Ligand SMILES: Nc1nc2c(ncn2[C@@H]2O[C@H](COP(=O)(O)OP(=O)(O)OP(=O)(O)O)[C@@H](O)[C@H]2O)c(=O)[nH]1
């Protein structure tokens with residue numbers, strides 16, 4: 001197993017569980033913009049998100065839940081632990097399955113769930129969010145419009161009840177999770193579902209895989 005430059009396995013720190021949908025069917029809301037590049041764009045955003053997560057100083061281990069064969073091989077080579085999406089019942093069930101695997105591996109670690117569509121994610125901003133999260137049993141970071149969620153965090157012993165999808169900010173608040181201050185973590189909050197989201201992420205500065213696909217899309221769209 002090779003590791004990214006700068007990645008140091010740690011014994012303390014967070015386990016971050018990341019669900020990755022099969023690229024062939026992912027990011028349907030970007031279909032008209034990305035056309036044949038849509039699976040490649042989903043892959044590139046996932047790779048940039050997970051590479052930044054592996055480099056974050058607050059992260060000890062990354063557990064990926066996926067049934068995508070390319071993601072399984074490539075993310076394992078990057079240094080993530082990859083488990084199959086055995087339930088295959090959507091995002092939240094995949095996260096619970098990943099949480100069980102994470103707990104089995106590192107029983108006393110704090111565990112967070114994070115989406116794979118944060119292509120501008122910076123390792124230091126993720127570390128900042130996870131440091132804030134350590135003050136609460138259960139907490140979360142809302143997305144840029146403050147409607148959805150990008151990161152859901154639990155300390156050891158807390159229930160893990162992710163409620164991602166649609167207006168998940170309210171769902172997580174109703175479940176008793178504390179919303180973390182999003183002031184200094186714009187790249188943790190910028191998930192990408194649509195073309196305007198992608199433009200905003202590009203302004204924040206996306207990782208190299210997403211940058212390459214964006215360059216190809218620029219030649220299509222002018
Ligand atoms: N393992 C797994 N991951 C999922 C599943 N559904 C969504 N995800 C992941 O969950 C995160 C957020 O998903 P969405 O933003 O809804 O992405 P999406 O389903 O690809 O996009 P749309 O087709 O536009 O809804 C991304 O990391 C996806 O890869 C699923 O059924 N299984």
Ligand SMILES: C=C(OP(=O)(O)O)C(=O)O
Pocket residue numbers: 143147148149150163164165166167168169191193
């Ligand atoms: C899954 C989520 O993201 P989106 O609905 O933007 O895909 C969410 O915000 O809970």
